Amino acid sequence: MPLPTNISRLISTRKLYRHHHFNFLSFTTTNTDLEKPSPPPIQVQLTESSGRGVFATRTIKPGELIHTAKPLLTHPSPSPSPSLTHQNHNKICYFCLRKLKLGQKLAISHSPTVSFCSDECANRSKGFYEVEKRVDWSEYNDYCRQRGFKYPLLVKRMACMVISEETSSDSLDIFQPASLLPEMISEMEEEFGLLKSTLRGAIKDEQMTFLTKDWYAGILARIRINAFRVEVVGGSYEDLLLSAAASVEAEAAVGNAVYMLPSFYNHDCDPNVHILWIENADARLVAIHEIEAGEELRICYIDTSIAHGTRQQLLLQGFGFKCNCARCISGD
Numbered sequence: 517m518p519l520p521t522n523i524s525r526l527i528s529t530r531k532l533y534r535h536h537h538f539n540f541l542s543f544t545t546t547n548t549d550l551e552k553p554s555p556p557p558i559q560v561q562l563t564e565s566s567g568r569g570v571f572a573t574r575t576i577k578p579g580e581l582i583h584t585a586k587p588l589l590t591h592p593s594p595s596p597s598p599s600l601t602h603q604n605h606n607k608i609c610y611f612c613l614r615k616l617k618l619g620q621k622l623a624i625s626h627s628p629t630v631s632f633c634s635d636e637c638a639n640r641s642k643g644f645y646e647v648e649k650r651v652d653w654s655e656y657n658d659y660c661r662q663r664g665f666k667y668p669l670l671v672k673r674m675a676c677m678v679i680s681e682e683t684s685s686d687s688l689d690i691f692q693p694a695s696l697l698p699e700m701i702s703e704m705e706e707e708f709g710l711l712k713s714t715l716r717g718a719i720k721d722e723q724m725t726f727l728t729k730d731w732y733a734g735i736l737a738r739i740r741i742n743a744f745r746v747e748v749v750g751g752s753y754e755d756l757l758l759s760a761a762a763s764v765e766a767e768a769a770v771g772n773a774v775y776m777l778p779s780f781y782n783h784d785c786d787p788n789v790h791i792l793w794i795e796n797a798d799a800r801l802v803a804i805h806e807i808e809a810g811e812e813l814r815i816c817y818i819d820t821s822i823a824h825g826t827r828q829q830l831l832l833q834g835f836g837f838k839c840n841c842a843r844c845i846s847g848d
């Protein structure tokens with residue numbers, strides 16, 4: 517069955533995921549938009565050769581919104597230069613990654629560098645942000661900005677969430693970790709030292725007992741494989757379905773996020789599911805083709821338009837696996 521034209525246009529005009537990773541979601545917490553009946557028509561089960569995967573429990577139609585997913589962890593992208601730091605962070609909600617319009621009435625600025633799009637986002641950030649505000653992050657943020665590092669910013673937020681008891685230190689353990697190469701380990705040790713020294717002084721030692729090198733390495737290894745680069749399309753889902761808005765291309769990434777269920781989706785160079793961000797970091801998983809009951813749902817972690825050898829190299833270096841999808845096996 518053909519994909520509805522508007523969805524098909526959106527997909528064909530967008531570059532599918534570049535640095536993809538996933539997140540896991542809970543079935544109950546993600547389907548809050550009432551756009552689809554609950555529970556979603558999927559289940560997580562073991563695949564033959566790719567660990568866990570997501571499978572259809574009934575036929576899914578092309579263009580169907582399979583489920584939504586709220587992030588467990590988010591952080592805006594680091595700004596490219598110090599002079600843009602204030603500007604950039606002011607443009608993105610520090611919690612949900614929504615783009616803030618200049619003079620937006622609802623926007624709440626909490627500091628020169630941090631704004632929230634709504635009271636709800638400000639309230640939901642209270643835990644980690646109360647901790648974050650007690651510390652001078654300029655050295656840590658500069659370190660990440662100069663190197664273009666995004667994952668240590670997610671680890672920083674995770675650490676603040678654990679300190680504020682918003683989440684537990686082992687809450688990401690369910691995810692598959694990446695194997696860290698020797699050069700990543702020495703880099704990681706430097707980041708870990710900087711995070712610990714930044715927090716020390718402002719945070720009591722007893723609140724930081726979880727913050728060991730092993731914890732840092734475990735979180736980073738999971739974030740590497742499971743974090744998504746969030747590219748917000750803009751507009752509303754209704755616009756996307758009803759109008760020419762579907763041809764709007766995604767802009768640059770606004771940030772990175774980790775989810776629950778999306779983390780269990782395996783990769784395919786000819787995927788049957790696409791992930792979309794319309795307004796903020798809430799993800800929508802949409803079927804590209806008709807999917808039969810029992811069929812595995814797969815997304816694409818990289819740009820599908822690149823050549824076979826380069827795709828294989830990217831997947832091996834970035835995600836640590838040799839792709840076993842039908843397209844790669846056929847040599848295409």
Ligand SMILES: C[S@@+](CC[C@H](N)C(=O)[O-])C[C@H]1O[C@@H](n2cnc3c(N)ncnc32)[C@H](O)[C@@H]1O
Nearest residue numbers: 538566567568692779780781782783837839840
């Ligand atoms: C985000 S996780 C997906 C869920 C994972 N299978 C699990 O059990 O948690 C990505 C990992 O799944 C495996 N994987 C995903 N797609 C694959 C593919 N096309 N070929 C081989 N392994 C794949 C790899 O081990 C990869 O590092």
